[in-house]
Amino acid sequence: MILRNLRATRVVASMLGVFSGLMGMEHGYFETLPGNGAPGGVIMDAIGRQMHSMFQGSEPAFTIIPNFFITGVLAIILGFIVTIWAAAFIQRKNGVAVMIVLSVVLFLVGGGLAPLVIETIAGAIGTRSNEPPRWWQAHLSVGVQVFFRKLWPWVFILFFPPSLMNLQIAILGNFFGAKNQSVTAILIFLIFGLLLLSIASGFAYDTQTRADSHNEETHFQ
Numbered sequence: 563m564i565l566r567n568l569r570a571t572r573v574v575a576s577m578l579g580v581f582s583g584l585m586g587m588e589h590g591y592f593e594t595l596p597g598n599g600a601p602g603g604v605i606m607d608a609i610g611r612q613m614h615s616m617f618q619g620s621e622p623a624f625t626i627i628p629n630f631f632i633t634g635v636l637a638i639i640l641g642f643i644v645t646i647w648a649a650a651f652i653q654r655k656n657g658v659a660v661m662i663v664l665s666v667v668l669f670l671v672g673g674g675l676a677p678l679v680i681e682t683i684a685g686a687i688g689t690r691s692n693e694p695p696r697w698w699q700a701h702l703s704v705g706v707q708v709f710f711r712k713l714w715p716w717v718f719i720l721f722f723p724p725s726l727m728n729l730q731i732a733i734l735g736n737f738f739g740a741k742n743q744s745v746t747a748i749l750i751f752l753i754f755g756l757l758l759l760s761i762a763s764g765f766a767y768d769t770q771t772r773a774d775s776h777n778e779e780t781h782f783q
Contacts, residue, residue, distance in 0.1 A: 569768055569771075570714050570715065570763070570764035570765075570767040570768050570771075571687050571688075571690065571761075571764040571765060571768050572652070572653060572688070573715070573718070573764070574684070574687050574718060574760055574761060574764045575648075575652060575658070575684045575685070575687040575688035576648050576649060576652050576653075576684075576688075577648075577718070578648075578680050578681070578683060578684035578687070579644060579645070579647070579648020579649070579652060579661055579680075579681060579684045580645050580648045580649050581680060581722075581725070582644065582648075582665065582676070582677035582678075582680035582681045582684070583641045583642065583643075583644030583645030583646075583647075583648060583668075583677070584641065584645055585641070585673075585674060585676055585677045585680075585729065586637050586638075586640060586641030586644060586668045586673035586674060586677045587637065587638050587641035587642060587645070588621075588641075588729070588733075589608045589621055589623055589634075589637050589641070589672055589673055589674045589677075590633075590634040590635065590636070590637030590638035590639075590640075590641055590672060590673070591634065591638060592608040592609050592617075592621060592634070592733075593606075593608045593623070593625075593630050593631075593633050593634030593637060593672050594630065594631050594634030594635060594638070595630075595634075596630040596631070597630060597631050598629055598630065598631050598632075599629075599630050599631075600628050600629065600630070601625060601628065601629075601630060601633070604624055604625060604626065605622060605623075605624055606622070606623060606625060606630070606633075606672070607620040607621060607622050607623075608620070608621035608622070608623050608634075608672065608674070609621045609733065617733060617734060617735070618734055618735025619731065619732045619733045619734055619735040620732075620735075621674065621732050621733065622674075622675075623637075623672045623673065623674045623675070624669060624670065624672070624675070625670070625671055625672040626670050626671065627671055627672070633671055633672040634672060636671040636672065637668065637671050637672040637673045640664060640667055640668040640671060640673060641668060641673060641677070643664060644661065644664045644665060644668055644677075644681070647660060647661050647664060648661055648684065652684075652688055657688070658685045658688035658689050659685075661681060661684070661685055661688070662681060662682065662685040664681075665677060665678050665681030665682070665685075666678065668681075683757070687761060687764070690765075707766050707769065707770070708766075708770075710759075710762045710763045710765075710766035710767075711763065711766040711767050711769075711770050712763075713759060713762075713763035713766075714760075714763035714764060714766070714767040715763075717756055717759040717760050717763055718756075718760035718763070718764070720756055721753065721756040721757055721760055724749045724752040724753050724756070725753050727749055728746065728749045728750065728753060731745070731746055731749070
């Protein structure tokens with residue numbers, strides 16, 4: 563599997579960045595639809611009364627631009643840049659810092675709060691991708707580390723279905739026609755739970771990979 567040939571924490575940071583960039587573009591698309599109307603404040607709904615009846619969500623966002631269309635265009639452009647940067651350049655020197663700055667700008671031009679939160683988490687992971695936290699080995703038993711390592715990459719793959727379902731609720735305002743707040747609560751719980759497990763399993767996988775590489779180098783010396 564391709565994911566097994568890459569540094570796990572780098573994959574988590576990069577894919578989260580890509581996902582948040584795409585979410586920013588999605589916000590931007592809906593923000594362009596009302597045209598040149600004024601949002602009426604710095605907080606606006608990307609999806610509003612002007613939408614087709616099938617879109618019953620809201621997708622609230624912050625913007626410093628008093629124009630729906632310009633805000634949407636900027637969100638699409640910044641979201642695209644974030645997506646490309648996270649996919650191809652996050653591993654470069656200062657790549658994480660640049661991605662966080664881009665995500666803040668995206669937030670300011672209507673990209674939404676969720677992409678900013680996800681980008682911040684991705685950035686935090688990215689800063690530790692070259693060296694997992696030392697407390698990992700100091701405070702967790704070998705058995706626990708092995709358990710988390712075996713979860714990679716499956717828990718990270720499972721992170722995306724509930725995330726996409728939650729996005730569908732944010733756009734349509736319902737879960738395939740059913741309006742139930744408990745569904746949203748369950749999805750959010752799953753999203754953050756799987757994200758935490760993904761981070762833990764990524765660190766465990768990278769820690770074991772480094773240990774195996776060190777043992778092989780020692781063996782051949």
